[in-house]
Amino acid sequence: MTAMDDAERMRERQIRARNRALFAVLAALAVLLYAITLVRIGG
Amino acid sequence: MSQLSEAHLATPPTRAPVTALGDYVEILKPRVMSLVVFTGVVGLAVAPGHLHPVLAVVAVLCIAIGAGAAGAINMWYDRDIDAIMRRTAGRPLPAGRMMPGEALGFGVVLAGGAVLIMGLALNWAAAGLLALTIGFYVVVYTMWLKRRTPQNIVIGGAAGAFPPLIGWAAATGGIGWGAIALFAIIFFWTPPHFWALALYRADDYARAGVPMLPVVAGPRETKRQMLLYTLVLWPASLAPWALGIAGGFYAAAALVLSALFTGTAMRVWRDESERSARLMFRFSLLYLLLIFSALLVDRAGAALAPGAWR
Numbered sequence: 413m414t415a416m417d418d419a420e421r422m423r424e425r426q427i428r429a430r431n432r433a434l435f436a437v438l439a440a441l442a443v444l445l446y447a448i449t450l451v452r453i454g455g
Numbered sequence: 456m457s458q459l460s461e462a463h464l465a466t467p468p469t470r471a472p473v474t475a476l477g478d479y480v481e482i483l484k485p486r487v488m489s490l491v492v493f494t495g496v497v498g499l500a501v502a503p504g505h506l507h508p509v510l511a512v513v514a515v516l517c518i519a520i521g522a523g524a525a526g527a528i529n530m531w532y533d534r535d536i537d538a539i540m541r542r543t544a545g546r547p548l549p550a551g552r553m554m555p556g557e558a559l560g561f562g563v564v565l566a567g568g569a570v571l572i573m574g575l576a577l578n579w580a581a582a583g584l585l586a587l588t589i590g591f592y593v594v595v596y597t598m599w600l601k602r603r604t605p606q607n608i609v610i611g612g613a614a615g616a617f618p619p620l621i622g623w624a625a626a627t628g629g630i631g632w633g634a635i636a637l638f639a640i641i642f643f644w645t646p647p648h649f650w651a652l653a654l655y656r657a658d659d660y661a662r663a664g665v666p667m668l669p670v671v672a673g674p675r676e677t678k679r680q681m682l683l684y685t686l687v688l689w690p691a692s693l694a695p696w697a698l699g700i701a702g703g704f705y706a707a708a709a710l711v712l713s714a715l716f717t718g719t720a721m722r723v724w725r726d727e728s729e730r731s732a733r734l735m736f737r738f739s740l741l742y743l744l745l746i747f748s749a750l751l752v753d754r755a756g757a758a759l760a761p762g763a764w765r
Contacts, residue, residue, distance in 0.1 A: 426474075
């Protein structure tokens, strides 16, 4: 059972890491689009 | 341990693998991407006109993501032959660390996003060229030519030659002769670069049924064509100087590098061992890096001291 628990924990860790990365990418995209808008309006 | 738990361990539940973040990076082919980004940056830098630094960063980002997306879709389509070849068997799809649909979806979303942002932030000429590059690599090279003809990387090589055009278009809104000269350098550089690799990986390609030139025509004919392409590269590499987008420093560097590249091809022609092919493959990477660096240095020198560099 320990091996299964470890595998499940590892799986959850990977899912959590992937969700965090996805959040970071979306946040970076929002910042990027904001910067593009500022430059285009300013230019 | 109970019978139930033993049976549970023996037949693990069939759940889709959770793909590690590193695998998402790997299917973007980061090494190919770095070369694409570098040549795209050079196209952007040597193009006439001025681009806001934020937009320049966005353009480079879009080129990088577009190249990565094309790589991901390529890995999705080629997963069957990747599993056969030693060089590619450890990739996330053949190794079972990623589901095929996941790779395809990832690639398509990135490709669409990169083209859309390029169009909205820069201009639609650059976005169109980026879309054309991705489409050319995926459809023309990967799906059509790669498994059908030994000229796969000659025609398909155009996909790798587009990035300076995209950079140029991002800066100017169109393409000029200078951009076409940069395209020509990469286009004629691609066959000797890939065939050097194919020479010492011929058994791998043969096993996977990919008709690379050394598999179909043999090493002798491949070496002859590699040598010819390095000779064609001489005028192509001097074109930026002839067109006036580069000065004497670049011309001297292009001559020296082209001479060295032809020298490695002659060594491959004479040498029966695979050592010289490996050397040529490594030098081809250095060639592209140095010739485009020379163009950057030349332009920077011309900007700092216009009279001294011409």
